[in-house]
Amino acid sequence: MADRPENRVFGKREQQHIIIVASGDRVRHMTIRPWMMALAFCFIGMFTIGYLAATSYLVLRDGLIGATMARQARMQHDYEDRISALRAQVDRVTSRQLLDQQVVEEKVEKLFQQQLALTERNGRLDTLLNRAGDAGLADEGADVGTLPATQEPLAYGGRNDKAAGVRAIDRLLGREAAGTVRQAAVTTLYYADPGESAADRTDRMFSNVTLSLKDIERRQLSRIERLTDGAAHTADAIQAILASTGIDLAQTATTDLATDAIGGPFVEPETGNRFEVSLGELDTTLSRLDMLRGTARRLPFGNPSPGGDVTSRFGNRTDPFLGRLALHAGIDFRMPVGSEVRASGSGTVITAGRNGGYGNLVEIDHGDGLTTRYAHLSQVLVKNGDVVESGEVIGLSGSTGRSTGPHLHYEVRRDGRARDPSRFLLAGTKLSAHMD
Template sequence: MSQSSGSPIFGKRKEQPILILARGEKVHHMTVRPWMTAVGVSLGALFAVGYLASTSYLVLRDDLIGGTMARQARMQHDYEDRISALRAQVDRVTSRQLLDQQVVEEKVEKLLQQQQALTSRHGKLGSLIERAEESGLADPGTDKAESEKHADATGGIQAIERLMGLAAKTAPKGPALAYAAPFTRTDARGGDTITDRADRLFSRVTHSLKDIERSQKDRIATLTSGAISATDAIETIVARTGLSVTPDPADVDAARGRSDADGTDTAMGGPYVEPDTTDVFDRQLVELDTALVRLEQVRGEVRKLPFSNPAPQSDITSQFGNRLDPFLGRLALHAGIDFRVAIGTSVRATAPGKVVVAGRNGGYGNMVEIDHGNGVSTRYGHLSTILVNVGDVVKAGEAIARSGSTGRSTGPHLHYEVRLHGDAVDPMRFLNAGMKLSSYID
């Protein structure tokens, strides 16, 4: 039971609660102090707060875990999207790199083919140039300049190939390709990409090859024009003598076929078909070959004709045509021209041919007649000594006799005639033509 006590001054004191504990015959009692109550209340409150907190955590934990997993799922998705984008970028860069490399390789292959074609053309052109030089045509180009251009083109192609090797060597591997492609990398000197350098080299090599091609075509065109001009000039000069040396087109084609087959032992044949010359260069080569063959044939015909002087450095004392006969004193035809020469001066054949007369022949005295073919012949009269026999084949400029004063002659001189199909023509036509032709034949 509880008891209370009072104070005379302050009145009654509040009674303290007493807690009685009984166990069998033993009874215990304990006074419950205010602080004990406070501690108990505090512990109860603490337990309640802890219980509520635990309950709240358990309730919210699932939400937190779900949110975290959702966030991680979003992050993983974003990461996978980024990886996919990087892979796509790598694929694009790799494809662009392969495409660039393929384009470069195709350009290099094309340049090599062009260079090989030009080299082959130079080989074809070389034989024609030699023939042109033998024909007296001046070559407008120089092999040295062309060789330098070839060397420059070769050096440029080699430089491009070195750039391709550098690009492959310095190309980043793996994902790094997404950030740098071989043919767009800046070289060690900085400020310049391999692509830029390759483009400049391509431009330089292409320019060199075009220069070579243009030079070859210019040389061909100039030589062809020169051959045609020389042939026309020779034909015009010869035509003034009453002769024609224009070759038959069929003979030109046949000669071209023989020139193409020179240097080979392979038998050939078949019907003639016009060559396939769709390529401009090949067509120009055919034109030059045809012009050279025509020039060579014309020159060959001219060399068979009597255009040289039978007595070089001798004066002409009597021209061709009507004159007073020195023996009869009346008008007569002088069928040749007379040269003032001393007895014993060498008389030379004015063209190659066959001796048909070698002996005494009336008013000619000792005479030599040479048949040059195509109805052309020459006569040499009043000779003191004959050095050839009938049937001999002589060359142009070969000594055939020595001058004298035999036959109807008033003194030492050489009587010289040119005959076409048996008719006497003025030899001065041939001598004048010979002087004009010297620049085209010699």
């Protein structure tokens, strides 16, 4: 290819690059232009850069993957450590809650048992209080020491029953109004000292409930002791009055026990519980009082002629018919003919009718060898075998038999021997202040 002539005006002529390809007789040529060269260099550069980048990636890939995996492993370990710490914290909190719950349940169990014991005691105490009321014993603390009624079940079987027990204890202490559940307890928690922990508040509440229950028990014991002292004082007074008439109380008590038909094997009394001991003492004292009063009602301490004047007393006197000294075995009451004559005590009629100098006579057996005679009656209103009560009308006064005028001849005999009726009448007057 001949060179082109130089351009004298524009300087040196631009050279063109030609590629010639010969194949046999065929010859081909290709002119390489500048843009083609630039494109080729760009392609080669891009290929070189891509190759180097791919080579670098292949070389560094394992390190990057390892670093990423190590980072992920570190993060996983960190999370596992945090989870373990949180789990341990949860376990500690759960364990603490379980321990607190166990302590609370034990306290509720204890309070529930105390409430059950007080409820049972209250039922037993009510029985004795009714007996004491029937016996006429005044109790200034009538509203002290008794438990308010509760509708909560008393059978204990689990946590629900413990909650019921707590509600019953709240109602027991008057802390729960109608339709309000544990209102005072919630109020206490809301208005407690902010610096006070929940455990301290719980302990304080349980302490208050325990103190309240103990206060109820103390007041119950105080009430029992007051009633026991009152019953013992009354029983001692009745016993002293009965003893003044010569009544053998030991024999009377034996007779009453035989009549009551009671018994059973001997068992040592409970001595470890003050309440049980006090309750037993009250029961024993009330039983003793009932026995003495029963004896007093049965024996002839009543007046057969209420309001009648005594015209002749017991003892030696001049016989109105013979004019010489003789024993007057009873006392005489001035009574108009037809006046009511009353039994001085309960018993069984053993004589009813005519009996020599007594005229129309009624004789009553009061037990323990004691009998009473009512003589000179104008009319007998009972018959042999009749059971009469104290104060019951048994006849009408008159002047039958060995008598100078209408009156009632009244005798008291012990084992057939005449005793002074005035002692029994005086004892009856004193006993009236200690009977029902």
